[in-house]
Amino acid sequence: MTATTTSARSELSELGRSETALRTFLHGLPGVDQVGAEQRAAQLGTRSIKTTAKAQAIDLAIRMVDLTTLEGADTPGKVRALAAKALRPDPADPSCPHVGAVCVYPAMVPYVAEVLRNSGVHLASVATAFPSGQAPLEIKLADTRAAVAAGADEIDMVINRGAFLAGRYKEVYDEIVATKEASGDAHLKVILETGELATYDNVRRASWLAMLAGGDFIKTSTGKVPVAATLPVTLVMLEAVRDFREATGRQVGVKPAGGIKTTKDAIKYLVMVNETVGTDWLDPDWFRFGASSLLNDLLMQRTKLTTGTYSGPDYFTLD
Amino acid sequence: MFEYAPAPESRSVVDLKPSYGLFIDGAFVDPTDGDSFKSINPASEEVLAEIAEAGAPDVERAVRAARKAYDKVWGPMPGRDRAKYLYRIARLIQERSRELAVLESLDNGKPIKESRDVDLPLVAAHFFYYAGWADKLEHAGFGSNPRSIGVAAQVIPWNFPLLMLAWKIAPALAAGNTVVLKPAETTSLTALLFAEICQQADLPPGVVNIVTGAGDTGRALVEHPGVDKVAFTGSTDVGRAIARSVAGTRKKLTLELGGKAANIVFDDAPIDQAVEGIVNGIFFNQGHVCCAGSRLLVQENVADRVLESLKRRMAQLRVGDPLDKNTDVGAINSAAQLERIRELSDAGTAEGAERWSPPCELPERGFWFAPTIFTGVTQAHRIAREEIFGPVLSVLTFRTPAEAVEKANNTPYGLSAGIWTDKGSRILWMADRLRAGVVWANTFNKFDPTSPFGGYKESGYGREGGRHGLEAYLNV
Numbered sequence: 059m060t061a062t063t064t065s066a067r068s069e070l071s072e073l074g075r076s077e078t079a080l081r082t083f084l085h086g087l088p089g090v091d092q093v094g095a096e097q098r099a100a101q102l103g104t105r106s107i108k109t110t111a112k113a114q115a116i117d118l119a120i121r122m123v124d125l126t127t128l129e130g131a132d133t134p135g136k137v138r139a140l141a142a143k144a145l146r147p148d149p150a151d152p153s154c155p156h157v158g159a160v161c162v163y164p165a166m167v168p169y170v171a172e173v174l175r176n177s178g179v180h181l182a183s184v185a186t187a188f189p190s191g192q193a194p195l196e197i198k199l200a201d202t203r204a205a206v207a208a209g210a211d212e213i214d215m216v217i218n219r220g221a222f223l224a225g226r227y228k229e230v231y232d233e234i235v236a237t238k239e240a241s242g243d244a245h246l247k248v249i250l251e252t253g254e255l256a257t258y259d260n261v262r263r264a265s266w267l268a269m270l271a272g273g274d275f276i277k278t279s280t281g282k283v284p285v286a287a288t289l290p291v292t293l294v295m296l297e298a299v300r301d302f303r304e305a306t307g308r309q310v311g312v313k314p315a316g317g318i319k320t321t322k323d324a325i326k327y328l329v330m331v332n333e334t335v336g337t338d339w340l341d342p343d344w345f346r347f348g349a350s351s352l353l354n355d356l357l358m359q360r361t362k363l364t365t366g367t368y369s370g371p372d373y374f375t376l377d
Numbered sequence: 378m379f380e381y382a383p384a385p386e387s388r389s390v391v392d393l394k395p396s397y398g399l400f401i402d403g404a405f406v407d408p409t410d411g412d413s414f415k416s417i418n419p420a421s422e423e424v425l426a427e428i429a430e431a432g433a434p435d436v437e438r439a440v441r442a443a444r445k446a447y448d449k450v451w452g453p454m455p456g457r458d459r460a461k462y463l464y465r466i467a468r469l470i471q472e473r474s475r476e477l478a479v480l481e482s483l484d485n486g487k488p489i490k491e492s493r494d495v496d497l498p499l500v501a502a503h504f505f506y507y508a509g510w511a512d513k514l515e516h517a518g519f520g521s522n523p524r525s526i527g528v529a530a531q532v533i534p535w536n537f538p539l540l541m542l543a544w545k546i547a548p549a550l551a552a553g554n555t556v557v558l559k560p561a562e563t564t565s566l567t568a569l570l571f572a573e574i575c576q577q578a579d580l581p582p583g584v585v586n587i588v589t590g591a592g593d594t595g596r597a598l599v600e601h602p603g604v605d606k607v608a609f610t611g612s613t614d615v616g617r618a619i620a621r622s623v624a625g626t627r628k629k630l631t632l633e634l635g636g637k638a639a640n641i642v643f644d645d646a647p648i649d650q651a652v653e654g655i656v657n658g659i660f661f662n663q664g665h666v667c668c669a670g671s672r673l674l675v676q677e678n679v680a681d682r683v684l685e686s687l688k689r690r691m692a693q694l695r696v697g698d699p700l701d702k703n704t705d706v707g708a709i710n711s712a713a714q715l716e717r718i719r720e721l722s723d724a725g726t727a728e729g730a731e732r733w734s735p736p737c738e739l740p741e742r743g744f745w746f747a748p749t750i751f752t753g754v755t756q757a758h759r760i761a762r763e764e765i766f767g768p769v770l771s772v773l774t775f776r777t778p779a780e781a782v783e784k785a786n787n788t789p790y791g792l793s794a795g796i797w798t799d800k801g802s803r804i805l806w807m808a809d810r811l812r813a814g815v816v817w818a819n820t821f822n823k824f825d826p827t828s829p830f831g832g833y834k835e836s837g838y839g840r841e842g843g844r845h846g847l848e849a850y851l852n853v
Binding site (some may be wrong): 088089090091093094095097098104105106107108109110111112114115297328329332333337340 | 379380381382383384490494645646647648649650653654693702703799819820
């Protein structure tokens with residue numbers, strides 16, 4: 059690491075001390091031109107990924123899936139089944155890799171932990187009063203600690219969008235710092251809920267805010283608001299993690315979540331990662347898909363590539 | 378990981394004939410003296426077809442056919458009927474757009490994703506747009522009864538063979554003129570396929586005539602006393618010669634010539650999108666664009682940052698097989714053009730500018746030039762003044778908006794310019810002062826049939842596109 063990076067890093071770590079410094083910094087970031095960003099994202103979506111490249115991409119995408127269930131009706135039986143699927147997505151084909159993680163509510167963590175023990179599949183849990191984040195800080199932190207104590211090694215937190223939109227950046231910053239601390243050794247994924255941030259400028263600012271406060275991952279959405287992950291939003295976030303690493307030397311992961319259902323979509327994201335931040339991020343440690351129905355489409359396309367024919371949905375497990 | 382497997386577009390949609398004749402009076406005919414030349418694929422140097430070389434007698438036949446069609450059929454035809462033919466042509470272009478795009482990429486060397494996603498949609502859009510004008514000429518703002526001119530001689534370049542054909546033929550026919558078009562000698566094939574489309578559309582014989590050949594053919598056409606209007610797109614040198622030859626005749630003339638556009642990036646610009654705009658400005662179509670943003674003027678306080686981003690982005694450009702759907706930068710159109718690009722780039726190095734290209738493997742056969750930028754360029758360098766017409770960007774810096782305007786205007790050309798800033802008021806202030814026919818704000822190389830296009834100074838005169846584009850084909 060160069061001397062300038064070290065000094066930039068210490069300068070950036072000072073920002074959290076004052077509201078004014080944070081605001082000045084975040085509003086000094088280069089703007090995002092909406093038309094241009096959307097056009098670039100659309101362009102990257104036209105890459106034609108075939109044969110060997112497609113096979114590689116599918117296996118990578120499977121390894122990047124955070125297999126998720128976040129329903130009020132979740133039960134131990136349901137999440138155990140999901141965890142089993144995470145380990146062996148395609149029982150018919152042992153060469154199929156396992157997914158990146160299973161993501162559930164804190165109350166469901168213990169049941170998943172039993173299944174996943176020492177498997178290499180991570181256990182993520184949404185904490186901090188997911189999905190609205192509208193709870194007192196103490197409760198959010200208790201939520202986080204409970205999830206970690208039950209065995210989660212990844213915490214998906216939501217930021218306080220109300221405070222962010224009202225311009226109370228320090229409040230958001232402090233909450234992320236506190237949650238990071240409460241997470242202990244668990245990786246902290248910070249959900250920006252980009253659908254509610256409305257502008258790409260806000261997305262870029264929120265990305266930087268989350269990274270400055272110590273987030274290990276930045277994630278687009280909870281999946282609980284109408285607009286979830288989109289390619290342009292992910293593009294802006296990827297540019298942010300790229301610039302952040304350049305400024306500080308620290309690499310932060312990205313997780314688009316919500317609404318990514320098809321292999322075709324997943325491959326568009328991988329192409330975007332490849333051409334925006336490069337191969338350093340093409341790894342489940344640095345890029346994940348928050349999804350529930352994506353996996354089966356990936357499996358179906360994977361089988362199509364190996365056997366040459368499409369199997370019906372009955373050939374893949376429901377969980 | 379992530380090497381994209383080859384994704385080539387199939388050539389099988391194109392039915393190439395071994396040889397092509399001239400398209401005169403609605404039929405393909407042999408040239409009088411039987412001369413021909415070869416058209417090659419610039420990406421592989423493979424011979425695609427033999428093309429007839431039109432001599433003076435052939436030009437004579439073509440002009441006579443156009444005159445007859447003008448006097449007897451097309452001139453007297455009501456606008457609404459001309460519109461029907463133009464609409465029909467536009468629809469046929471859409472129906473056959475895949476075939477046209479593949480042939481364009483084979484013949485020109487441009488990436489299929491550009492011919493497919495940019496050229497062909499615009500070609501069809503121009504015919505649709507001018508079809509709409511054909512029966513509304515009295516509402517175009519040129520008086521209550523604007524009249525067509527007669528026979529138009531049109532000479533087009535090799536960089537956008539079909540698009541330039543559309544820019545020329547669509548307004549000419551809409552206004553009631555007949556045409557004799559000469560495509561560039563390296564890229565005649567899609568014009569000949571367009572001739573087939575004219576036949577398919579039952580366009581009356583002689584309304585569109587296409588004579589293929591090189592400079593001599595073009596000269597014979599432009600100097601022919603039977604033409605009433607000359608329209609040329611190409612180099613400034615040839616444009617000058619044409620202006621001289623037309624001077625003193627009654628022929629009307631429009632010229633669309635070279636450019637050396639400034640792409641101006643201010644320190645408050647959206648940097649990531651500005652970098653995209655710079656890339657699109659100069660590497661689109663291998664830089665074979667007369668309005669290419671070939672001079673980057675970047676505010677000094679963000680120059681390092683912009684250049685760093687630009688280099689990183691350039692390293693992602695995929696250079697190679699034009700028919701691969703993932704190719705970003707294709708082949709240089711001809712050996713001669715490659716030689717010209719090399720010569721000017723070498724001059725840049727010799728004059729002390731710093732040259733940089735991303736590491737990229739170029740195919741062994743064909744004509745290739747890696748995307749290149751020169752930094753530390755000053756107004757005194759040849760590469761800052763002369764049009765290179767290739768994927769070569771010269772980077773200069775400025776300190777204030779006034780200096781940006783001064784440097785941007787300090788060129789013999791004036792076709793286009795780009796402004797990148799978050800400040801709307803600055804965009805308007807700059808646009809008022811830039812001596813350029815098109816000024817793009819926070820974007821670059823955007824085209825639309827409704828928008829007039831043309832230059833100042835040595836970039837030519839007259840406008841193409843939009844309502845203004847009709848004026849050049851009407852007696853007003």
